[in-house]
Amino acid sequence: MLKRSLAVTAVAASALLLVPAAAANAAPAQQLKLRGGLTLYVPIKWKVYGGGTDYVHVVTGKCAHPGGGFFTPDCKGFWIFGPKAIKSGAEGFGPYNAQRGGYYPASDVQRCPADGRLLRGERIGRHVKGLRQVGPGHKAHYHEFTTRCRTHSGKSTRSRFTTREWYLPATKVLVVDEWKTPGLTDTLRNADWR
Structure with a gap:
């Protein structure tokens, strides 16, 4: 009986020692409240610019001009758009097409996000489409494609x-997201709807 009691105590003590270590490794997060009760928990080191519900820029790394528009090159991060931005989110300023994907609110060729000396070219390779989880009970139309x-x-x-x-x-x-931002998929999957 004493051996069993000591074994249970040892397991419980080791579990208690592991919890603070895991908590210490968790990155502090800030709440980013969006339309319809959607709340994202983003790392504190990510900086949020813009406001309202239509144009929010989340900068996750190096960025010379975080307040610049969507086509500003060399600015690691992602954008969150609402109805006004979506209404003119297709090439030629038509409405964004959820079946096709490709947010492009312009009628001319824009600069390459990875190298502002270059221009965006054509899509290459496979276009991944489907549904992805964004918080409990919500599915998003998902697109992933590469542009040369x-x-x-x-x-x-x-x-x-x-x-x-x-x-x-x-x-x-x-x-x-044009930077394959590490952690963004998990951030969206772990969102809340309040």
Whole structure:
């Protein structure tokens, strides 16, 4: 009986010792409240710019001009758009198409996000489409595709970037990430709806 009691006590003590270590490794988070009760928990080191419900820029790394617009190159992060931005989110300023994907509120060729000296080119490779979880009980239309950048004279380069988009039609929230931001998929999956 004494051996069993000591074994149970030892297991309980080791569990208590593991909890603070795990908690110490968890990154502190800030709440980012969005449309329709959607709340994201983003790392404190990520900086949030913009406001309201239509244009929110979350900078996750190096960025010379965090207050710049969507096509500002060399600015690691992602965007969260609402109805106003979605209404003119297709090439030529038409409405964003959740079936096709590709948020592009412009009618001309924009700069490459990874290298501002280059231009966006054509999509290459596989286009991944489907539904992805965003918090409990909510599914987003998901798109992932790679775009090759080109020179101003039209020559293809090795520079490329991958776009990921999550669109929630009921709340009209669109998340656009052109940097494959580490942790963003988990952030969206672990969102709350309040």
